[in-house]
Amino acid sequence: MISTAAHGPVASQRIAIVGSGxxxxxxxxxxxxxxxxxxxxxxxxxxxxxxxxxxxxxxRSYAIDTGFIVFNDWTYPHFQRLLATLGVAAQATEMSFSVxxxxxxxxxxxxxxxxxxxxxxxxxxxxxxxxxxxxxxFNKQATKALxxxxxxxxxxxxxxxDQHHYSRDFQRHYLLPMGAAIWSASISDLRAFPLAxxxxxxxxxxxxxxxxxxxxxxxxxxxxxxxxSLTAPYASRIHLNTPVTRITRESAGVTITTxxxxxxxxxxxxxxxxxxxxxxxxxxxxxxxxxxGAMPYQTNDVVLHTDTALLPRRKRAWxxxxxxxxxxxxxxxxxxxxxxxILQRIExxxxxxxxxxxxxxxxxxxxLGHYRYAHPQFTLEGQAAQARHAEIxxxxxxxxxxxxxxxxxxxxxxxxxxxxxxQALGCDESAPTPDEPSALPAHELVTPQGAEGLG
Numbered sequence: 001m002i003s004t005a006a007h008g009p010v011a012s013q014r015i016a017i018v019g020s021g022x023x024x025x026x027x028x029x030x031x032x033x034x035x036x037x038x039x040x041x042x043x044x045x046x047x048x049x050x051x052x053x054x055x056x057x058x059x060r061s062y063a064i065d066t067g068f069i070v071f072n073d074w075t076y077p078h079f080q081r082l083l084a085t086l087g088v089a090a091q092a093t094e095m096s097f098s099v100x101x102x103x104x105x106x107x108x109x110x111x112x113x114x115x116x117x118x119x120x121x122x123x124x125x126x127x128x129x130x131x132x133x134x135x136x137x138f139n140k141q142a143t144k145a146l147x148x149x150x151x152x153x154x155x156x157x158x159x160x161x162d163q164h165h166y167s168r169d170f171q172r173h174y175l176l177p178m179g180a181a182i183w184s185a186s187i188s189d190l191r192a193f194p195l196a197x198x199x200x201x202x203x204x205x206x207x208x209x210x211x212x213x214x215x216x217x218x219x220x221x222x223x224x225x226x227x228x229s230l231t232a233p234y235a236s237r238i239h240l241n242t243p244v245t246r247i248t249r250e251s252a253g254v255t256i257t258t259x260x261x262x263x264x265x266x267x268x269x270x271x272x273x274x275x276x277x278x279x280x281x282x283x284x285x286x287x288x289x290x291x292x293g294a295m296p297y298q299t300n301d302v303v304l305h306t307d308t309a310l311l312p313r314r315k316r317a318w319x320x321x322x323x324x325x326x327x328x329x330x331x332x333x334x335x336x337x338x339x340x341x342i343l344q345r346i347e348x349x350x351x352x353x354x355x356x357x358x359x360x361x362x363x364x365x366x367x368l369g370h371y372r373y374a375h376p377q378f379t380l381e382g383q384a385a386q387a388r389h390a391e392i393x394x395x396x397x398x399x400x401x402x403x404x405x406x407x408x409x410x411x412x413x414x415x416x417x418x419x420x421x422x423q424a425l426g427c428d429e430s431a432p433t434p435d436e437p438s439a440l441p442a443h444e445l446v447t448p449q450g451a452e453g454l455g
Contacts, residue, residue, distance in 0.1 A: 012035050013035050013036070014264075014266050015036065015266065015267045015268070016038050018040050018270050019040075020238070021403070022050060023414035023415070025047075026082065026230065026415045027422060028231065030418060030419060030427045033233075034425070034426055038265070039234060041242065042244070046227050046240070051066045052221075052223050055304070055352075062346060064304055064344070064352050066371055067373055070093060070343065071090075071216070072215060075214065076412040078412060078416055078429070079412045086230060087229070088219060088226045089219070090217040091217060091345060093217060094342055096319035097321045098110070098317050098322045098323065100325070103326055106173070107314060107317045108317060109312070119317065130169065139208040141164065142203070151199055153196060156195055157192075157194075157198045158192065173325070179198065180323070180336075181334055183409060194378065194379070201408055244280050245259070245280070246280060247282060248283050249283060267395065268398065268399055269400045269402060270401050273405065274401075275292070275293075287391050287392055291388045292401075295377075296376075296379070297374040300356050300372070300373055300375060301370070303358075303362055303367055303369070304352070306353065307367075310337040311339065311353070320338065321338055322338070326361075334357060335357050337355040339351065339352075375409065389401065389406060393421070
């Protein structure tokens with residue numbers, strides 16, 4: 001399960017963790033093996049982007065995920081190990097992607113040949129075949145460039161697409177919408193993404209292959225199902241509704257100030273967003289300002305609803321992720337609707353949808369909940385800042401920064417970052433180091449500690 005780090009046992013310390021997203025909760029789990037952990041959370045609930053909402057529709061209760069939803073058996077090794085250790089049950093799901101534009105009556109779902117031509121006239125549309133040809137060309141060309149290390153470090157995705165003359169349809173109706181949906185970004189944001197970062201992520205997640213792709217999973221009962229077990233070792237020292245207003249460091253320790261007063265700790269783990277961490281530091285150094293300030297965020301509106309008008313017109317084109325192009329320019333936030341019945345394998349006559357950044361298009365009478373989540377933006381400057389983690393995070397400075405923003409922005413990255421901090425403080429897990437790309441075999445994932453009913 002968890003062990004002390006390879007350099008041997010260390011003296012137990014009092015450690016404050018600020019933030020209860022996956023990074024903070026995982027850091028608390030690892031560190032509790034050796035230290036006394038106290039967690040501070042500004043919100044009234046634990047989880048951050050692990051946000052499962054309980055709703056009642058027509059006399060039945062449903063647990064619907066509105067933030068973190070899926071993970072796979074290729075690129076989530078540390079998260080999978082946590083689930084296996086905690087005995088949390090998962091189920092296989094479908095990860096399909098559609099694009100639709102109502103004004104043009106254009107739509108497709110790339111999951112199967114039938115759904116690809118859900119709009120039958122595309123069978124006779126030359127421009128649609130050019131789109132498919134560009135998909136194959138990009139997959140082959142980007143994979144070859146990555147494997148031969150010929151992707152320029154300082155080139156953006158948009159510059160690469162223009163340099164190699166990829167069609168507007170390929171960019172606007174396939175690659176950029178898919179990336180925008182993954183990172184909850186805009187089309188212009190995606191064009192500014194670091195090229196190597198983007199291609200490496202797509203290759204690692206099987207998105208540069210038509211057939212060789214990972215299996216995706218959701219958690220039975222919603223993503224929040226892992227929270228009680230993950231936080232059990234330090235549950236008595238969790239403080240909800242307790243925003244940290246100021247953090248100061250000195251040679252003897254760290255002072256955490258909240259509305260209730262000040263407490264003294266040996267170390268602090270800032271498991272919150274980069275901008276939030278910087279705002280709390282009452283004695284931030286110039287280096288901390290430079291590094292944390294280079295990692296921006298954007299806020300996305302999220303609505304849980306039952307309005308299927310946000311999905312493609314043709315039901316055979318409905319996918320797990322549905323990107324809507326209508327009335328949006330390149331600087332607007334992504335408009336994507338998740339079909340939660342597909343993703344969470346919900347059996348209901350009601351179709352539950354989660355839509356990002358298209359609130360005005362949703363029938364108000366069908367809204368079940370409205371939320372706002374911040375997501376990291378990825379730029380060349382931010383990528384350079386990621387490499388400077390050791391300059392601001394260390395035991396000597398009594399300050400440790402962790403979060404998904406230090407890597408790719410996803411749940412696995414939050415766990416990876418938490419483990420990096422835990423290792424610095426003398427705790428570890430019993431398997432790979434944070435950089436190891438391997439994953440558990442699928443059968444180990446779907447049967448954690450003998451769990452049943454995983455389909």
